[in-house]
Amino acid sequence: MMPIIDLHQHAPTPDGLDARVQACRDAGIVTAVILGQPESRVPGDNALTLAAARAYPTLFRAWYGVDMDADGPDAITRARDVGFTGVKCIGPKRAYNDPGYFPLYERAADLQLPVLFHLGIVANTPGYQDCDSNLMRAIHLDHLARCLPELTLIGAHFGNPWPEEAAMACRWNPNLYFDLSGSLLKYRRPAFLGELLWWKADGPYAAPDRSDAWAKIVFGSDVASPAIADVVNDYAIVMDTLKLDDGLCCRIWHDTAARIVGPPA
Numbered sequence: 001m002m003p004i005i006d007l008h009q010h011a012p013t014p015d016g017l018d019a020r021v022q023a024c025r026d027a028g029i030v031t032a033v034i035l036g037q038p039e040s041r042v043p044g045d046n047a048l049t050l051a052a053a054r055a056y057p058t059l060f061r062a063w064y065g066v067d068m069d070a071d072g073p074d075a076i077t078r079a080r081d082v083g084f085t086g087v088k089c090i091g092p093k094r095a096y097n098d099p100g101y102f103p104l105y106e107r108a109a110d111l112q113l114p115v116l117f118h119l120g121i122v123a124n125t126p127g128y129q130d131c132d133s134n135l136m137r138a139i140h141l142d143h144l145a146r147c148l149p150e151l152t153l154i155g156a157h158f159g160n161p162w163p164e165e166a167a168m169a170c171r172w173n174p175n176l177y178f179d180l181s182g183s184l185l186k187y188r189r190p191a192f193l194g195e196l197l198w199w200k201a202d203g204p205y206a207a208p209d210r211s212d213a214w215a216k217i218v219f220g221s222d223v224a225s226p227a228i229a230d231v232v233n234d235y236a237i238v239m240d241t242l243k244l245d246d247g248l249c250c251r252i253w254h255d256t257a258a259r260i261v262g263p264p265a
């Protein structure tokens, strides 16, 4: 089985950690990024996220759930200092590309921490009932990616329900990647994704970095432990149906994400 890097997990409860480790092993996941949520959200779980990464340092990486409207850039430095190796953004009060957030992004870039952004619709659950999904659109990442070429950005859920924005932003920005987690793979056919991710390394209309569209897509599960294998299967169906070559499949499962996550803290 091809080794998989999962760029989008959330912390299980402490008594579910062993089951998560087993689910990763069963699915062929060799590295998983656990995305923390700030304490202002319910449930805040940055501490749980870091504890998981400390318990299984070769399997898990902890990314810091920044409180975008309360934390300053120094919070990101402190997070790095205690062992977080990336940043997660969700639920801003202003659009992601609001100038007020740039100091956070610039600090992440300075520290070479990649930033994963929740994009699009967010579950209407306790802790997220104030969220305005329109402030988390993929097109905002297009602006950020071109203003901040040193920053590595990952957009979650392919911008669902605005995947067209995600695709075009992906094409023009070498530092912008996307995962396909969430409901998109449940209600969109592989052909739909093939139409959006259409450009080839050798053109015509090649991306500026001459990358194939699918070389910018990473694996993300974003589900509870028992459902992880099902998301792996959904990705495999897309790759099989679109007849992506082995080189591209390796990049989606592993190689592109390996460059983003880097070595353990």
Ligand SMILES: [Zn+2]
Binding pocket: 008, 009, 010, 222
């Ligand atoms: Zn998520």
